Amino acid sequence: LRGRDYELTPFGAGRRICPGLPLAVKTVPLMLASLLYSFDWKLPNGVGSEDLDMDETFGLTLHKTNPLHAVPVKKRGRN
Numbered sequence: 863l864r865g866r867d868y869e870l871t872p873f874g875a876g877r878r879i880c881p882g883l884p885l886a887v888k889t890v891p892l893m894l895a896s897l898l899y900s901f902d903w904k905l906p907n908g909v910g911s912e913d914l915d916m917d918e919t920f921g922l923t924l925h926k927t928n929p930l931h932a933v934p935v936k937k938r939g940r941n
Contacts, residue, residue: 900936901937902934902935903932903934904932904933905932905933906931906932915928
């Protein structure tokens with residue numbers, strides 16, 4: 863989001879940069895932390911850790927070739 867690499871500018875740049883950039887930068891880590899804190903994450907039934915495909919594919923972003931699926935299980939004792 864900073865620097866001079868303008869190949870990917872999702873929030874624009876210069877005078878016309880998106881005013882929501884600071885909000886997004888602060889909100890995304892908070893949302894991720896909330897998900898990690900609120901749930902235990904398990905693999906779907908019948909899938910073992912040795913079955914996970916960790917290959918990546920290049921595109922606009924670096925993403926998994928085959929999506930990783932996780933099942934959220936609400937932690938006990940939390941509302």
